[in-house]
Amino acid sequence: MNKTAVKMTVNGQAVEGQVEPRLLLIHFLRENLGLTGPHVGCETSHCGACTVDLDGTSIKSCTVFAVQAEGASITTIEGMANADGTLSALQEGFMQEHGLQCGFCTPGMIMRAHRLLQENRDPSDDEIRMGLSGNLCRCTGYQNIVKAVRYAADKLNGRQEAAE
Amino acid sequence: MIPGTFEYHRPGSLDEAVTLLTKFGDEGRMIAGGHSLVPMMKLRLAVPEHLIDLGHVESLQGIEITGQSIEIGAMTTQHDLIASDSLVETCPLLREAALTIADPQVRYRGTIGGNVANGDPGNDMPAVMQSLGASYVLHGPSGTRQVAARAFYEAAYFTAREDDEILTAINIPVPAPGHGFAYEKLKRKVGDYAIAAAAVVLTMDGGTCDSAAIALTNVGDTPIHAEAMGESLVGTAVDDGAIAKAVAAAKAAASPAADLRGPRDYRAHAAGVMAGRAIKRALARVKT
Ligand SMILES: Cc1cc2nc3c(=O)[nH]c(=O)nc-3n(C[C@H](O)[C@H](O)[C@H](O)COP(=O)(O)OP(=O)(O)OC[C@H]3O[C@@H](n4cnc5c(N)ncnc54)[C@H](O)[C@@H]3O)c2cc1C
Ligand code: FES
Ligand code: FES
Numbered sequence: 418m419n420k421t422a423v424k425m426t427v428n429g430q431a432v433e434g435q436v437e438p439r440l441l442l443i444h445f446l447r448e449n450l451g452l453t454g455p456h457v458g459c460e461t462s463h464c465g466a467c468t469v470d471l472d473g474t475s476i477k478s479c480t481v482f483a484v485q486a487e488g489a490s491i492t493t494i495e496g497m498a499n500a501d502g503t504l505s506a507l508q509e510g511f512m513q514e515h516g517l518q519c520g521f522c523t524p525g526m527i528m529r530a531h532r533l534l535q536e537n538r539d540p541s542d543d544e545i546r547m548g549l550s551g552n553l554c555r556c557t558g559y560q561n562i563v564k565a566v567r568y569a570a571d572k573l574n575g576r577q578e579a580a581e
Numbered sequence: 582m583i584p585g586t587f588e589y590h591r592p593g594s595l596d597e598a599v600t601l602l603t604k605f606g607d608e609g610r611m612i613a614g615g616h617s618l619v620p621m622m623k624l625r626l627a628v629p630e631h632l633i634d635l636g637h638v639e640s641l642q643g644i645e646i647t648g649q650s651i652e653i654g655a656m657t658t659q660h661d662l663i664a665s666d667s668l669v670e671t672c673p674l675l676r677e678a679a680l681t682i683a684d685p686q687v688r689y690r691g692t693i694g695g696n697v698a699n700g701d702p703g704n705d706m707p708a709v710m711q712s713l714g715a716s717y718v719l720h721g722p723s724g725t726r727q728v729a730a731r732a733f734y735e736a737a738y739f740t741a742r743e744d745d746e747i748l749t750a751i752n753i754p755v756p757a758p759g760h761g762f763a764y765e766k767l768k769r770k771v772g773d774y775a776i777a778a779a780a781v782v783l784t785m786d787g788g789t790c791d792s793a794a795i796a797l798t799n800v801g802d803t804p805i806h807a808e809a810m811g812e813s814l815v816g817t818a819v820d821d822g823a824i825a826k827a828v829a830a831a832k833a834a835a836s837p838a839a840d841l842r843g844p845r846d847y848r849a850h851a852a853g854v855m856a857g858r859a860i861k862r863a864l865a866r867v868k869t
Contacts, residue, residue, distance in 0.1 A: 551684025
């Protein structure tokens with residue numbers, strides 16, 4: 418099978434590979450690059466567990482071919498912690514507010530919430546719910562996920578001290 | 582859920598894309614956002630041998646608004662439509678409809694061109710374009726032509742587009758200032774295609790309706806622009822009696838299949854309810 422060369426930047430690092438054109442981006446990230454944070458949930462573009470950030474958009478990486486990401490800049494959950502290794506506001510929010518139980522949906526939730534907060538620094542609870550409407554969680558009932566994002570928004574807007 | 586094998590092509594210009602399409606004929610397929618096509622490829626319902634990525638053709642991007650018309654490049658995403666303030670000012674129906682499509686992630690990738698060219702009766706933008714009187718610009722080896730959205734859809738997945746033509750842009754006549762508009766969509770949950778949906782655009786002169794267009798989504802093989810529905814409102818005050826007639830016309834025009842979204846009668850009834858709600862909301866939004 419003919420392979421195609423791809424180059425992209427993932428979590429700030431230049432990466433390249435020779436891939437079959439049919440290789441989905443989620444598999445490139447997980448299998449070729451060993452980034453297993455983005456999860457494969459439904460494989461049918463519904464659950465959002467595979468969400469990563471691509472050139473300033475949140476995408477479901479199970480529905481994009483790796484070759485379509487040529488030249489793109491991608492961030493996965495592995496690239497979300499602060500430079501000094503401490504947790505980002507969103508990650509801290511999910512921990513403090515119990516925004517996860519099994520954790521399967523969490524990388525996708527955090528990546529989607531990250532882009533939401535970039536576009537809308539201070540969303541209402543309704544806007545958070547609609548903003549995360551492409552991400553399914555089978556455990557939490559969503560309430561604590563909304564609280565986790567609210568926590569991060571509060572912190573980013575200077576309304577709250579870091580958790581003790 | 583792994584698609585079949587194919588060769589991937591990344592044309593940098595429209596001419597290059599047309600050349601590739603012509604060369605590969607039946608074996609070639611364009612990919613825009615991929616959010617209808619990739620799921621079909623995973624199910625092997627689509628098995629193109631050559632995939633032609635329109636993502637790097639610059640001339641297919643962008644929204645241009647001039648005095649009389651709005652031109653939207655085929656590769657403009659649903660997210661771009663929602664984010665464009667100038668578009669919301671001139672034609673707010675587009676944002677309202679785009680927000681009913683799928684979820685944020687899908688809207689970052691899904692394009693307006695792919696949505697209207699796809700030919701799936703579940704797609705929302707075709708009926709919206711019909712209600713706005715839009716036309717599609719098609720570019721192929723023998724040149725460029727325009728086809729009205731109201732004449733474009735022939736059957737599920739069959740349209741007036743030839744295999745070697747690319748839908749490059751959508752032209753929408755700028756709706757009259759103060760026009761009323763609404764898109765009402767009944768769905769089971771966020772991210773679902775419509776059980777039934779209705780797009781309405783209308784204008785009033787004093788207390789009398791002087792133009793009205795209604796089109797329906799997902800209650801037939803194609804989007805349905807039923808002239809009788811719109812015409813029944815023209816010349817009336819859009820009072821309860823006139824709305825009831827338009828609703829009856831919408832129900833009569835709908836011929837949905839029974840599927841997991843419900844039986845035939847229910848979906849036809851829903852089409853009427855959506856049409857009625859959309860008319861009322863459009864009327865309430867008219868500014869004189
Ligand atoms: C979970 C989910 C939910 C969804 N819900 C909805 C919904 O509620 N309503 C809705 O309307 N859509 C929905 N969609 C579909 C989504 O909006 C698609 O993105 C859209 O229908 C197609 O746009 P695309 O750019 O992804 O096209 P692609 O998938 O790339 O292409 C679709 C088809 O159109 C052809 N094509 C693409 N561009 C052109 C062009 N410029 N000229 C000629 N042919 C072209 C392709 O060859 C292909 O056959 C949903 C998708 C998903 C994954
Ligand atoms: S695995 Fe991609 S959306 Fe579920
Ligand atoms: S925490 Fe288990 S799926 Fe969300």
